[in-house]
Amino acid sequence: YKCKRSRxxxxxxxxxxxGQVYDLCVVGAGMIGSAAARHASEVPGVRVCLVGPxxxxxxxxxxxxxxxxxxxxxxITRALDNDPTWxxxxxxxxxxxxxxxxxxxxxxxSDVGYLxxxxxxxSYVTSVQENARRHGVSTSTLSRAQTAxxxxxxxxxxxxxxxxxxxxxGHLSARRLVDALQTVAHLQVRQCGQLECQPDTCS
Numbered sequence: 001y002k003c004k005r006s007r008x009x010x011x012x013x014x015x016x017x018x019g020q021v022y023d024l025c026v027v028g029a030g031m032i033g034s035a036a037a038r039h040a041s042e043v044p045g046v047r048v049c050l051v052g053p054x055x056x057x058x059x060x061x062x063x064x065x066x067x068x069x070x071x072x073x074x075x076i077t078r079a080l081d082n083d084p085t086w087x088x089x090x091x092x093x094x095x096x097x098x099x100x101x102x103x104x105x106x107x108x109x110s111d112v113g114y115l116x117x118x119x120x121x122x123s124y125v126t127s128v129q130e131n132a133r134r135h136g137v138s139t140s141t142l143s144r145a146q147t148a149x150x151x152x153x154x155x156x157x158x159x160x161x162x163x164x165x166x167x168x169x170g171h172l173s174a175r176r177l178v179d180a181l182q183t184v185a186h187l188q189v190r191q192c193g194q195l196e197c198q199p200d201t202c203s
Contacts, residue, residue: 022049029053031174034181041185050182078114078169079137082127091135094168104183108176114169115151120161128163140164 026037029052037050079091097109118125120141132139142162147154156162 022047025049025051027051031178034178038181038185073173074171075174077172080128080165082124084131087131087135100180100184104180106176106180108173108180110170112170113166116163117156117160137165
C-alpha cells in the first residue's frame with residue numbers, strides 16, 4: 001500500500017508484469033495472521049493476501065510433523081491477569097467470540113470458567129483482583145475447603161487460595177478459531193476489499 005502511494009512507477013511495473021499485486025500480504029496463517037487478515041479485509045478497496053501452509057493431514061498430526069503451535073484443541077482464554085493492559089485487551093477479545101461464531105457458524109469457544117491457584121499474600125493476587133475490579137470481572141477467592149467443595153477432585157494444598165472466574169472465560173479450539181477468522185474475512189471482502197490465499201499454501 002505504501003509502495004502504491006509513494007512509488008506509483010514501481011506499482012505500475014508490478015501491475016503489468018503478469019503477477020498478482022496486493023496492498024497487504026500477511027505472512028503466517030495461524031491465529032495472529034488470520035486475525036490480522038480478518039481486520040485488514042474490513043478496509044474498503046484493500047487487496048489482502050494471506051500466506052501460510054494449509055491444514056495438515058491427519059497423518060501429519062499423528063507423526064508430529066506439523067509446522068505451527070495452533071494444532072492442539074485446548075487453549076485457555078481468560079480476562080484475569082496481573083497485567084492491566086493484557087487483562088483489558090483479553091476481555092475485549094472474548095466479547096467478540098460469540099459474534100464471530102454467529103457470523104461464521106463455526107463454534108470454537110467453551111465458556112466453562114477459569115481457575116488459578118496461588119499464594120494468598122502474593123503481589124500477583126493483589127494485581128489480578130485490582131484489574132478484575134477495574135474491568136468489571138466478577139471473581140471469587142476460594143479457600144482450600146471452598147475449592148474442594150466446588151471441585152471435589154482438586155486439592156489446592158495448605159496455605160493456598162484459588163481465584164475463580166465463572167463466565168466469559170474457559171478454553172477454545174485454536175484450529176476452529178483460525179477457520180472462523182479466515183471464513184469471516186472472506187465474507188467481509190464481498191462487501192469491502194479482497195482477500196486471497198496463496199495457492200496450495202493456505203486453507
